[in-house]
Amino acid sequence: MEALRNKTGMATARPELAELRRSGLEELPTSRANRLHLEAKLPSALPECGRGDEAAALLLMDLDGFRWCHDAFGHELGDRTVRMVAGPVRNTLRLRDTVGRRGGDQFMAIAGRIPDQRTAAKMAEHVRVMVECSHLEVGSDRVATTISIGATLLNPDDTPQSWVRRADQLMFRSKRSGMNRVAVG
Numbered sequence: 001m002e003a004l005r006n007k008t009g010m011a012t013a014r015p016e017l018a019e020l021r022r023s024g025l026e027e028l029p030t031s032r033a034n035r036l037h038l039e040a041k042l043p044s045a046l047p048e049c050g051r052g053d054e055a056a057a058l059l060l061m062d063l064d065g066f067r068w069c070h071d072a073f074g075h076e077l078g079d080r081t082v083r084m085v086a087g088p089v090r091n092t093l094r095l096r097d098t099v100g101r102r103g104g105d106q107f108m109a110i111a112g113r114i115p116d117q118r119t120a121a122k123m124a125e126h127v128r129v130m131v132e133c134s135h136l137e138v139g140s141d142r143v144a145t146t147i148s149i150g151a152t153l154l155n156p157d158d159t160p161q162s163w164v165r166r167a168d169q170l171m172f173r174s175k176r177s178g179m180n181r182v183a184v185g
Helices: 007-023 035-048 066-073 075-092 117-132 160-176
Strands: 055-063 098-103 106-114 136-138 141-143 147-153 182-184
Touching: 035 055, 035 098, 035 106, 035 160, 055 075, 055 117, 055 160, 066 075, 075 098, 075 106, 075 117, 075 136, 106 117, 117 147, 117 182, 147 160, 160 182
Parallel strands: 147 182
Antiparallel strands: 055 106, 055 147, 098 106, 136 141
């Protein structure tokens, strides 16, 4: 049985999931937005930068040690692990945030109306902790994973590509720093 089921969160997310299914932008194993949908949403965040005192934040998240888990235990457990992580990632962030699977063991969130880097860091840290507390029951064993996150605010001179590149570099910084960390910049 997968941990952290949130029936209330699923009920409120049903209209979003239905729209993703209709448009072909749902990533089937996780029932989250796919990479195409995420990349299409990036340009719409650009106008938020410079609107008052708020900006948009981008969180790029990568499971720690996933390749080892996938290679050692196979595709089925790998897919279950990705689905297990998708729940707390989506349920920890706000309903208005765009959250999806970027591919493989990577997730992305675009969060609008973020007042400062400190708020983005708190949001990312909350996601990290919720994933760390999640687990799967596999027979008599508990399978758990952690996540490394790069979080960055949208700058006025950013393009979607430069924004993602910076978040990606920060995510790799968190991995090099020992994994299960958040790097913000």
